[in-house]
Amino acid sequence: MSVSGRDMMFIGGIPAVISFNASSRMFRGVFIGLNAEVDFLACSPMDLQPQGEAALSVFLETCRQQKRSPLLARQEGQKGYLLEDIYAELEGPARQKGIDLYQLVRDQTLEFQKTGYREKGPVVFLNF
Template sequence: MINVMKIDGYDAVINYDPDIEMFRGEFINLNGGADFYAADINGLQTEGKASLAMFLKMCEEDGVSPKKQYSGKFNVRLSPELHESLVLKAAAAGKSINQLVVDSISHTVADGF
């Protein structure tokens, strides 16, 4: 199931909330929170545009960039056994651990949604 909706060039993850019997959209990669709710796709698009417009207006008023900036670094926690296997696999491939992880993630992300 593809649960990403693009609204005015920004991505939002969509999930269904059975407790309120509505879909919830949440924009990602923003410097703050912007979410919206609706019962159907048309409503999600309408509410998403309104939520995004409000968020962008607030960013402009506050003089901040709406998009989150990423450093390109993140920590990963894994078991000692998996860490050991990763070191072995990287060495056998003639790569650093970092390059093996980047290659693996690139392959996974390139598969798309």
């Protein structure tokens, strides 16, 4: 499995942009649509999922303790969350790969909420 600089994966229903740093030989994931920068590092693409799950779990627990939303709101004067706009942009690329993006997000979100992490399953990468 190779990861390009324009790949995205989903963990707990939240998209993360994946990049590779050639000098450090590390993969980096950065969640998008959250109210803080939440990133994770891995030595291989297969290690991205558990590292991302751990980072997301810590972030969500911190948000729960501080009683704040983990999602980034749209700009002032607009209702809703930036993540909704991101999902709308990703719907087309997901459909081209035969993925129902909204079903994927629902399934991952429910599983992540139940267990704090997603059961081992196929990692979903999208190119955009």
